[in-house]
Amino acid sequence: MERSIVFAGFGGQGILFAGKVLARAAMAEDREVFWIPSYGPEMRGGTASCTVIVGDEPIGSPIVDEPDAAVVLNPPSYAKFAAHVAPGGLLVVNETLVGEAAERGDVHELRIPCTRLAKDAGDDSLVSVVALGALVGYLGLVRPASIRAAIREVVGARRPDVLAADLAAFDAGHRVGARRRPHEDRVTVPA
Amino acid sequence: MTTAPVPVRPAPTPVGVAVRRHGRRVLMKGNEAIAEAAIQAGCDAYFGYPITPQAELLEWMARRMPEEGRAFVQAESELGAINMALGAAAAGARVLVSSSSPGISLMAEAMSYMAGSEVPVVLVNVMRGGPGLGSIGPSQSDYFQATKGHGHGDYRVPVLAPASIAEAMELTADAFEIAERYRTPVMILADGILGQAMEPVELAFRAPPRLDPDWVLGGAAGRPPRVVRSLHLLPEDLERHNVHLQAKFATITDREVRSAGEHLEDADLAVVAYGTAARVARTAVARARAEGIRAGLLRPITLWPFPSAAIAEVATRVRGALVVELSAGQMVEDVRLAVEGRVPVAFTGRTGGIVPSPAEVVAALRRLDAATGPRTREASR
Known part of the structure; x- marks a missing residue:
C-alpha cells in the first residue's frame, strides 16, 4: 500500500532531514520510496517542505493530490497543507507554534509540543525529529529501529555530538504517537 | 589511412x-x-x-x-x-x-x-x-x-x-x-x-x-592529419x-527507438507520456482501471527516434489516446502524426512548473472514455 507524507515548516526546522531519515528507513526495509523537496523560490526563513512516498510497488506519481499524512511545524505550513490531507488521514501539528488552529473534523490530528519535547531531549532545534517520532509511532509506517538506524547513519557520520539528542527526540515523539495510536475500533473518524 | x-x-x-x-x-x-x-x-x-x-x-x-x-x-x-x-x-x-x-x-x-x-x-x-x-x-x-x-x-x-x-x-x-x-x-x-x-x-x-575511432584528433605523428569540421x-x-x-x-x-508499454493488451484507451508525466500517468491508469476504464500506458523512452510504429500499432486497437505532458502540448503533435487520424488524440498538461495531478489525468480519461465510448462509436457508424 502506498502512503504519502508531507513534511513542512520553517527552513531550519529540519524538514528535509526528517523526510530523508524516513526515506532511508523505508529503503532499509526494502520498500519502494520517493523523496522530493519543494525547491521553489522560497524566502529565507520561509516555508520548506518535502514529500515522501512509501510503498510496496514502484512509486508512480511524484505528485500527491491528497497526502495521507502531513507533519506541519509552523503556522504557514498548517495554513498551506492542513486542508489537503486526505479525509481519514493524519495531521501531526507542532502545538508549540501552531496555537489555536481550527481542527478539521475528518482527519486525525496529533497536536504535539514538539519544541518542549525536543528541549527535554537535549536540543530544542530537533522539532522535526520529535514530529517524525510521533508520525511513526502513530502510523507504524516503518519500524522505529529502522528510523534509529537511519538517524545513526546520517547524523552519526556528520554530527556525532548531537546523535544522542536526535535519538532521544525521536523516542520522545514516538512514545506520544504510539500512545495516541487508535485501536482498531477507533480507526473510523466521523466525517 | x-x-x-x-x-x-x-x-x-x-x-x-x-x-x-x-x-x-x-x-x-x-x-x-x-x-x-x-x-x-x-x-x-x-x-x-x-x-x-x-x-x-x-x-x-x-x-x-x-x-x-x-x-x-x-x-x-x-x-x-x-x-x-x-x-x-x-x-x-x-x-x-x-x-x-x-x-x-x-x-x-x-x-x-x-x-x-x-x-x-x-x-x-x-x-x-x-x-x-x-x-x-x-x-x-x-x-x-x-x-x-x-x-x-x-x-x-x-x-x-x-x-x-x-x-x-x-x-x-x-x-x-x-x-x-x-x-x-x-x-x-x-x-x-x-x-x-x-x-x-x-x-x-x-x-x-x-571504440577505436579513426577520426579522433589524437595527434598526427606517424599518420596523415585528420580534420573535424562542419564547414x-x-x-x-x-x-x-x-x-x-x-x-x-x-x-x-x-x-535505437525504444518505448515501454503497461496494460496495453486489453486497453480501450492509451495514455502516451514520457518522463515524470509517465509516472503521473501510471498512477492515473491504475485509478482509471479501478473505476472500470480500461486504460494503458505507452511510454516513449527515446523521443527521437520517436516510437511512431509502436504508437501506430496501439492506435489500431484502442478507441482513443490521451497525451500527458508538463507542457502546453508538444509531443502530442508527434503522437497525432503517428496515429494518423485513426482515433481521437486528446491532450492534458500543465505549464509553469506545475505537474498535472493523477486526478486531472483520470478526469481527462473519463472525458475521453465518454467521448469515444461504445455508444458514441455505434452512433457514428
Whole structure:
C-alpha cells in the first residue's frame, strides 16, 4: 500500500532531514520510496517542505493530490497543507507554534509540543525529529529501529555530538504517537 | 589511412564512492545519480555552468571528477562549456555536459556544430519552466527544442527520456554508447522532479566499451592529419555530407527507438507520456482501471527516434489516446502524426512548473472514455 507524507515548516526546522531519515528507513526495509523537496523560490526563513512516498510497488506519481499524512511545524505550513490531507488521514501539528488552529473534523490530528519535547531531549532545534517520532509511532509506517538506524547513519557520520539528542527526540515523539495510536475500533473518524 | 590508437584510460574502478557503504541499494538524488553513472561509464571530462534545477549534477562532478583524476571545468558560461566539450570530444574524450533549459538554449549553436562535425557528446537537460528564464519548476516544455533541432541545419539528435532515477543511470551509460557508435551528440532529457528527487537505486553501473575511432584528433605523428569540421563550402560536398548524415539518422531510427508499454493488451484507451508525466500517468491508469476504464500506458523512452510504429500499432486497437505532458502540448503533435487520424488524440498538461495531478489525468480519461465510448462509436457508424 502506498502512503504519502508531507513534511513542512520553517527552513531550519529540519524538514528535509526528517523526510530523508524516513526515506532511508523505508529503503532499509526494502520498500519502494520517493523523496522530493519543494525547491521553489522560497524566502529565507520561509516555508520548506518535502514529500515522501512509501510503498510496496514502484512509486508512480511524484505528485500527491491528497497526502495521507502531513507533519506541519509552523503556522504557514498548517495554513498551506492542513486542508489537503486526505479525509481519514493524519495531521501531526507542532502545538508549540501552531496555537489555536481550527481542527478539521475528518482527519486525525496529533497536536504535539514538539519544541518542549525536543528541549527535554537535549536540543530544542530537533522539532522535526520529535514530529517524525510521533508520525511513526502513530502510523507504524516503518519500524522505529529502522528510523534509529537511519538517524545513526546520517547524523552519526556528520554530527556525532548531537546523535544522542536526535535519538532521544525521536523516542520522545514516538512514545506520544504510539500512545495516541487508535485501536482498531477507533480507526473510523466521523466525517 | 592508418589509424592511431586512441588513448584509452584504464577501466575505472567500479564504485569507490562514499554512498557505497550503505549497501547495494542507496538513496540518490537524480542529478547526483546521473553524474555518478557518467563517471562509472568512463566519462573523461565534464564541462558545465551552474543552473537550477541541475546544480547538484555539476556539484557532484566538481567533487568526484578530481578524485578520479579526470577533468572538471566550471566554465565561464554555457557557451564556454559546450565548446570546451566539442573540443575535448574531438580529441577523443568521453564528455558530459549538463544544464537546464535556458542554458541549453545558449548551447544550441554548438549542438548544430557537433551534429555537423559528428562529435559525440552527451548533454543532459534537466528541464525547467519556460519560455525565457521562466521558473525553476519542473517542465517538459523543451520537447520541441530537444527533438526538432536546437540549432540550425538538417540534423537530429538522439534524445533519451528517463522516468525514474534508476532508468536515468542506465540511460546515461547508453547515451555514451549511442553517441560514440554513431558519432553524434546525444541528449538526456530529464526534468526538475527527476533531478531533485531521491529514490533508492542499485549501485550497478555499466561502462560502454571504448571504440577505436579513426577520426579522433589524437595527434598526427606517424599518420596523415585528420580534420573535424562542419564547414563544407562546395555545395556538392555539403550535399554529400548531408546525404551521409541523413543515412545515419535513418539507421538510428531503425535501430535505437525504444518505448515501454503497461496494460496495453486489453486497453480501450492509451495514455502516451514520457518522463515524470509517465509516472503521473501510471498512477492515473491504475485509478482509471479501478473505476472500470480500461486504460494503458505507452511510454516513449527515446523521443527521437520517436516510437511512431509502436504508437501506430496501439492506435489500431484502442478507441482513443490521451497525451500527458508538463507542457502546453508538444509531443502530442508527434503522437497525432503517428496515429494518423485513426482515433481521437486528446491532450492534458500543465505549464509553469506545475505537474498535472493523477486526478486531472483520470478526469481527462473519463472525458475521453465518454467521448469515444461504445455508444458514441455505434452512433457514428
